[in-house]
Amino acid sequence: MLIVLLTSCLLSCSQEPITCHEFMMDTQCAITVYDRADEKYIEQTFALIRDLDDRLDRYDEDSEIAMINRNAGIAPVCVSEQTFEIVSRAKALSEATDGAFNPLLGAISSLWAFDSPVHEVPDAALVSSLVEHVDIDCLVLDEEHMSVFLTDGVIQLDLGAIAKGHASQMAADHLASCGVERAIVNLGGNVYCLGSRSPGEDWVVGIQNPQAATGGYFATVRCSDAAVVTSGSYQRHFEVDGVDYHHILDPATGWPAESDIVSVSIISPDGALADALSTACFVLGSRGAEDLCRRMGVGMLVLTSSGEIIRLDA
Ligand code: ADP
Ligand code: MG
Numbered sequence: 001m002l003i004v005l006l007t008s009c010l011l012s013c014s015q016e017p018i019t020c021h022e023f024m025m026d027t028q029c030a031i032t033v034y035d036r037a038d039e040k041y042i043e044q045t046f047a048l049i050r051d052l053d054d055r056l057d058r059y060d061e062d063s064e065i066a067m068i069n070r071n072a073g074i075a076p077v078c079v080s081e082q083t084f085e086i087v088s089r090a091k092a093l094s095e096a097t098d099g100a101f102n103p104l105l106g107a108i109s110s111l112w113a114f115d116s117p118v119h120e121v122p123d124a125a126l127v128s129s130l131v132e133h134v135d136i137d138c139l140v141l142d143e144e145h146m147s148v149f150l151t152d153g154v155i156q157l158d159l160g161a162i163a164k165g166h167a168s169q170m171a172a173d174h175l176a177s178c179g180v181e182r183a184i185v186n187l188g189g190n191v192y193c194l195g196s197r198s199p200g201e202d203w204v205v206g207i208q209n210p211q212a213a214t215g216g217y218f219a220t221v222r223c224s225d226a227a228v229v230t231s232g233s234y235q236r237h238f239e240v241d242g243v244d245y246h247h248i249l250d251p252a253t254g255w256p257a258e259s260d261i262v263s264v265s266i267i268s269p270d271g272a273l274a275d276a277l278s279t280a281c282f283v284l285g286s287r288g289a290e291d292l293c294r295r296m297g298v299g300m301l302v303l304t305s306s307g308e309i310i311r312l313d314a
Helices: 039-056 064-070 081-096 106-112 124-131 163-177 271-296
Strands: 004-006 018-024 027-033 139-142 147-150 183-187 190-194 203-208 217-223 226-232 237-240 243-246 261-268 299-304 309-312
Touching: 018 039, 027 039, 027 163, 039 064, 039 081, 039 163, 064 081, 064 147, 081 139, 081 147, 081 163, 081 271, 106 124, 163 183, 163 190, 163 226, 163 271, 190 203, 190 271, 203 226, 203 261, 217 226, 217 261, 217 299, 217 309, 226 271, 261 271, 271 299, 271 309
Parallel strands: none
Antiparallel strands: 004 203, 018 027, 027 183, 139 147, 183 190, 190 226, 203 217, 226 261, 237 243, 261 299, 299 309
8 A cells, every 4th residue: 555755855955854654544644744844743734634533433433424324314413524524525526426436335345344354255135235225315415504414224434435535635735834845645555745846846656566565666656736546456455265355346236346457546636536536446447547537637547457557647
């Protein structure tokens, strides 16, 4: 899941960059600040991400998402502005991707339990019965009361495919509001590049080679003030009886998406968009991914199972 960053500080840098790490949002997070390099800005940013994680973690029974899920089919739940914003975004992006990204797969992703140390292929009939309920119209948002209602008691919210991209953007925005002009936020491979590497020179982000040990990369992406978010079948997966099962699900079947893509990176100034689209593109496969990225005006880098590299500039 790690993305290698090829960064260097030019001789003109007046300060050494500072990097801090923390485990949050179920992944290793790192922030590097290249100017105004003061740890306090990073600490504040980590606190904001932790707060968002506390609201969105569906496995924490005190979180707002857990509360929405507990009240599925029962009642609307009033939530904070932060939670309402990301849930609204998730609904809009599900519609924009014709459902390839769908934030209502929680009940099915719980069955697959990719995060659990014990792996079992779920019962096919159970998956089929659950997938019939996955309908984005069952996610009802009331802007006036800032409430979220799952009108079907069987569906559950899972923001796993959008939360880290959204958080990386929030982190970059906060650093910018502190006057930081150049920083890299890396939330488990969801990278946000704030500013540029040096005047007129883009940051260079290495994209992990799925076949190589962590640290190797198969291509690089150049960008400034943009998120680079990668989804891949190599990131979280398990094998049972010689069959490999990965964590990106086809919302139409509830099974790991059968895709010709091994890794897809999306490049966009909008972190939540980049994250949701990386998952949607994986589900759609390389042809559909290219069409979607053209339509949404984002950059794309795909590695297919036959080893082809497809690039699309924003
Ligand atoms: P990662 O979280 O590893 O960076 P993704 O952004 O692609 O990878 O998100 C995958 C996670 O999102 C899964 O672990 C699952 O919780 C959820 N998910 C799986 N398939 C979909 C999908 N088609 N639409 C929305 N969420 C999904
Ligand atoms: Mg994603």
